Amino acid sequence: MPPRLRSYLPILDWGARYDHAALSNDLIAAVIVTIMLIPQSLAYALLAGLPPEAGLYASIAPIVLYAIFGTSRALAVGPVAVVSLLTASAIGQVAEQGTAGYAVAALTLAFLSGGFLVLLGVLRLGFLANFLSHPVIAGFITASGILIATSQLRHILGVDGSGHTLPEMLHGLWSHLGQINVITGLIGLAATAFLYWARKGLKPALRRAGLGARAADVATKAGPVAAVVLTTLAVWVLDLDALGVRIVGAVPQSLPPLTLPGLTPDLLAQLLLPAILISVIGFVESVSVAQTLAAKKRQRIDPDQELIGLGAANLGAAFTGGFPVTGGFSRSVVNFDAGAETPAAGAFTAAGLAIAAVALTPLVYYLPNATLAATIIVAVLSLVDVTILQKTWAYSRADFTAVAATMALTLLAGVEVGVGAGVGLSILLHLFKTSRPHVAEVGRVPGTEHFRNIHRHEVITQDDLVTLRVDESLYFANARFLEDLLQARVSDGCDVRNVVLMFSAVNAVDYSALESLEAINSRLSDMGVGLHLSEVKGPVMDRLRATHFLDHLNGKVFLSQFHAWQALARPETDPALATQ
Structure with missing residues (x-):
């Protein structure tokens, strides 16, 4: 088999070694993840402003396609909170929620995102994600988590509300406080409290009750299902929907349909930039999770092939009634902890969700929207990490400024502005840091052949010899900085006769930097100073x-x-030279 084909189809690699033990572990993991994904998929469709079944559809074909093209053994692909929020923000600008155009826009967004990811993968451009600094991404995700949780409060309280920014959401809630449905509020708050406790306290409680570790773990992962079952039964038995409790209602009982994205030039033009931003954020989140889980088993992933895998998953969502997807943190961790051995676990999960879409959807008719909102709120709590502000303030004021600006813009101007600012700030931060590289004047450590910073160590120097260690590659953004620094050092009234540029940390010199080196050489030559x-x-x-x-x-x-x-x-400066 051609190696090139095997690299594009990782299933041919792990599939050739698939055995009964792997099958058993993958089936167990699939059962656990399926139980978790049913309410989560419905909830994220709600967050994206789409019908609940879209969440199930987006979790079937994409998972199968990723299993074929992806390289991570544990990554679970599907709708996630941040991408769902970005989806709602993007398509809300081009179509009204609840209309056919809104659903078509979601399909188109998935199509554009998938095509962009596949293109990056084929061109081997996975390294571009490295230009996003992790502090900036952490700030964006934290702000997005706050927006997501705030956006779901209207479902918890049973009121109308809208808006894409924090002020708009809070104003919408405040202006509708008189519409609060007390019963909906009780259901939402009770579900939120239960789900939060289930995350932290259910497993220890079950273990104390004598339940085995594996059974307790499965029961904990099924916590959201328990909340769904209990609140659905309460609404049905007590006829609470007649009292104003908003429910999911009828959900089509079918497998994912074959759909076509909208390909009109106007729609494509409107959604192209949001699709690129969603692709970048989704890929960064996904590849971070995949690399973390792979490292625990001494496995490796191929970021470029991950682009193709995620791109195929999004294309699958576009043609099967879904919306943009990526690798989710919580479901991937659950998949890993449940013992998934290969991507086949994802394929089995897709089969379980397909069964749910065909057989179980009538059971969620009375499911209150407040329960789904509670599921989202508890899930995104793990995304919120305001300590990133404290950490970056203590470590680097430049990083703090970038993180704070990203968070503020995301909260006050919306997620699209926030993610755009995050990308821009990441690049600007890199340019700022490298535009003023660390350049140390060094001297010889007595009795050794080592040279260290004259301001940090006791070293031997001499007035007419200056050695500068350049600790950064030289390129257009910092070439002039070195030129000015050296000019100031040599023109400082000293009797410098020789300058040595120590290039041990210089990995590249671009043409702009070459021209600066030529200018430095020319000036020093005119001054009678040698450049080495x-x-x-x-x-x-x-x-x-x-x-x-x-x-x-x-x-x-x-x-x-x-x-x-x-x-x-x-020699008179360094007597050791006389003996060498």
Whole structure:
């Protein structure tokens, strides 16, 4: 079999080694994850502003396609909170919720997202996700968690409300406080309290009652199902929907339908940017989870193939009545802890959800929306980490500024502005940090061949020899900084005769930086000062040799900084040189 084909179809790799033990573990994991996903899928469809069945549809074909094309053994793909919120924000700008156009826009968004991800994967551009700083992403996800929880309060209280920003949501809740349905509020608050307790206290309580570890774990994961069953029964038996409790209502009893996204130029143009943003955020979240879980079993994932896997999953959602999906943190952890051995666990989960879509949907007719809202609120609580502000403040004020700005813009201007700001701030933060690289003046540590910062160590120096260690690659954003720094150092009234640039940390020199080095060489030459290089890495030296820079260099290139010191330092400054 061609290796190239195997790399694009990881199922051919793990499938060839699939055995009975893996089958048993995958089936157990699938049962646990299916129980968890039924209420979660319905809830995330509600969050996206779509009918509940869309959540089930988005959790069937996408999971199967990821099992074929994805490389993670434990990642569980489907609707997630942040992507569902981004979906609602994006398609809410082009269509009215509840209309056919709204559902078509969701399909189109999934189609564009899937196509973009596959394109990045084929072009091997997974590294682009590295340009998003983790503090900025953490800030965006925290702010999104707050928005998601706030958006669900209207369902908890049984009131109308709208808005995409925190002020709009709070204003909508405040203006409808007189409409609060007390029974809905009691159901919502009770479900929230139960689900929160189930996350932390149910398993220990079951263990104290004598239940086995595995059984207690399964029962804990089924906590949301228990909340769904109990509140649904309460609404049905007590006829609470007649008292104003809003329920899910009729859900089509069928497998995912074959659907077509809208391909009109206007719709594609309106949704292209949101699709790209959703793709980037979804990929970063997914690949982070996949890498974390893979490391625990000393496995590896291929980020470029993950792009193809997630892209295929989204394309599957677009043609089967779903909406954008990605790898979810909570469900993936549950899948991993339940013992999933291969992506086949996801395929079995899809089969379980398909059975639920066909046979169980009539049972959720009386399911209160407040319970689904409680499921979402409790799920996103784990996303909210306001301590990121304290951590970045203590570590780096630049990182703190980026995180705080991302959070503020997300909360006050909406998730699309927030994620756009996060991407922009991540790039600006990188440019800011590298535009002023750390450049240390170094001297020789007595009795050694090592050179260290003159401000941190007791070292030997001499007035007419200056060595600067450049601790960053040189490119257009920082080339002038080095030029100005060196000019100020040499023009400081000192009798400098030689300057050595120590390039041990320089991995690349672009053309702008080359021009700056040429300018530095020319100026120093006019001043009668020699310019030397030391510890230049092979790839950098190859680039410099391809130019005329070395031919005009007013000095030499030394293999090591110690060699430069031996050639340029005066013995009376360092007596050890006289004996060498």
